Amino acid sequence: xxxxxxxxxxRLTGExxxxxxxxxxxxxxxxxxxxxxxxxxxxxxxxxxxHTTLKLLGGLGVKIDKQGWARxxxxxxxxxEMVGKLEASYDLVKTMRASFLVLGPLxxxxxxxxxxxxxxxxxGARPVNLHLKGLEAMGARIEHSHGYIEATAVRLHGAKxxxxxxxxxxxxxxxxxxxxxxxxxVIENAAKEPEIEDLASALNKMGGRVRRIEAGSFVIASxxxxxxxxxxxxxxxxxDAFLIKLQEAGVVLSCDPGGIRVQRNGKIKSVDVTTLPYPxxxxxxxAQMMVLxxxxxxxxxxxxxxxxxxxxxxxxLDRMGAQIQLEGNRAVVRGARxxxxxxxxxxxxxxSVSLILAGLVASGSxxxxxxxxxxxxxxxxxxxxxxxxxxxxxxxx
Ligand code: EPZ
Numbered sequence: 001x002x003x004x005x006x007x008x009x010x011r012l013t014g015e016x017x018x019x020x021x022x023x024x025x026x027x028x029x030x031x032x033x034x035x036x037x038x039x040x041x042x043x044x045x046x047x048x049x050x051h052t053t054l055k056l057l058g059g060l061g062v063k064i065d066k067q068g069w070a071r072x073x074x075x076x077x078x079x080x081e082m083v084g085k086l087e088a089s090y091d092l093v094k095t096m097r098a099s100f101l102v103l104g105p106l107x108x109x110x111x112x113x114x115x116x117x118x119x120x121x122x123x124g125a126r127p128v129n130l131h132l133k134g135l136e137a138m139g140a141r142i143e144h145s146h147g148y149i150e151a152t153a154v155r156l157h158g159a160k161x162x163x164x165x166x167x168x169x170x171x172x173x174x175x176x177x178x179x180x181x182x183x184x185x186v187i188e189n190a191a192k193e194p195e196i197e198d199l200a201s202a203l204n205k206m207g208g209r210v211r212r213i214e215a216g217s218f219v220i221a222s223x224x225x226x227x228x229x230x231x232x233x234x235x236x237x238x239x240d241a242f243l244i245k246l247q248e249a250g251v252v253l254s255c256d257p258g259g260i261r262v263q264r265n266g267k268i269k270s271v272d273v274t275t276l277p278y279p280x281x282x283x284x285x286x287a288q289m290m291v292l293x294x295x296x297x298x299x300x301x302x303x304x305x306x307x308x309x310x311x312x313x314x315x316x317l318d319r320m321g322a323q324i325q326l327e328g329n330r331a332v333v334r335g336a337r338x339x340x341x342x343x344x345x346x347x348x349x350x351x352s353v354s355l356i357l358a359g360l361v362a363s364g365s366x367x368x369x370x371x372x373x374x375x376x377x378x379x380x381x382x383x384x385x386x387x388x389x390x391x392x393x394x395x396x397x
Contacts, residue, residue: 002396003368004367005393006366008391010389012360016230017232019214019379020044023193024199028199028202029054031199032057033109034109039078040075043074044074048377049376052096054078060084062083064077083110086106087114088100088113093116094118099115099118103149105177105180108176108177112152112153116148123309124307124308130167131170134173134177135153138158140156156182161174166191168277171191175190175196175199192277193278212282215231215233216282217353219231219243220288220289221390222262225360227262229262231260241276250266250268268296270300270333271293273301275303275305283310285350287313287350288350288353291317295336295339299334299335300333314331316345320355338363339363343366350377353378360392382394
């Protein structure tokens with residue numbers, strides 16, 4: 001298994017360009033199941049989760065042209081003309097929960113689908129009841145057997161659906177199904193994340209623009225190292241709650257359509273943070289914020305309201321000298337810690353990047369293992385950080 005080694009203490013400066021967003025790209029690629037026409041995608045990040053999605057689509061019989069990727073243009077063409085199989089296996093869904101998103105499009109277009117239930121996940125239980133409730137409201141018959149959901153429908157019809165929680169995945173699954181259902185579907189209490197807006201615009205005319213969480217991680221990288229970094233192609237309007245918190249913490253930001261410049265001159269102050277559905281503070285930036293708060297002046301309370309077990313990075317950060325006390329869904333972070341490098345283990349995608357951020361300011365070297373979590377969602381992160389002056393390397397297994 002690969003490891004990443006970060007030698008801390010370098011100030012980051014320069015420019016970095018963020019890649020296309022994983023969480024926007026996954027549903028948009030899956031949306032190609034809705035049509036027999038070829039769909040051409042640009043700026044598709046070359047990541048493990050995208051490879052899993054292409055494997056899933058390929059297994060269903062979808063044609064995939066990766067020549068653009070081979071030329072380094074991040075372009076992909078996907079055509080779901082002949083779909084020979086209507087099933088997503090447990091192997092794929094357990095590797096990547098977003099595979100469950102094929103349920104809506106396949107049922108809507110072909111009248112049936114068999115998709116493994118995802119099961120639990122390290123960060124929480126993550127049920128799919130809202131996806132199923134919505135499809136049932138649209139006329140699908142749902143059966144659960146042998147760990148699989150089987151959905152059938154002669155033809156889906158539009159419906160008025162109320163989501164008890166604004167679930168990102170359920171909103172995406174139902175939006176895709178609704179495009180081929182007869183009549184109009186209204187999803188009340190739908191998620192409003194930028195990924196949803198992007199899927200909507202892709203469903204209207206395929207195209208992707210969101211670059212949210214990766215940009216947020218670079219914002220912290222610059223702030224934590226006292227650096228001066230221009231994050232090109234980052235869209236400040238997607239990061240409002242996060243950027244406001246950073247400004248409260250004393251980070252200097254200048255935002256324009258070209259990107260976000262992040263500078264830090266003085267000390268970082270502790271601020272309290274509560275994760276919420278968009279436009280609130282994103283749960284996917286909570287681990288990164290916890291690292292910043294570990295070196296900030298004061299005490300910060302971080303409350304996680306989206307996932308019940310998304311604090312696994314706290315114990316690893318404590319091994320590097322952070323002082324974090326967990327009380328249910330709250331983490332009390334005592335700041336002003338001098339972090340020191342240590343061998344640590346990534347437990348999920350955003351936890352893994354938080355350990356790298358901690359490594360950037362820790363004394364000595366930090367060895368992050370289980371980096372396959374990182375590879376699911378960050379494209380060329382070592383190169384991007386090295387170009388900004390970080391001392392970081394990957395050790396191949
Ligand atoms: C998406 O997951 C993202 N994944 C996650 O990013 C992100 O953390 C999450 O949205 C919240 O922003 C992708 O886009 C691929 P939800 P999703 O359905 O769709 C409960 C990352 O690091 N719920 O909005 O699975 C659920 O248990 C990943 O990139 C139900 O109760 O999230 C959770 O508590 C991690 N029933 C809450 O809703 C349901 O049917 C929000 O989950 C569905 C969800």
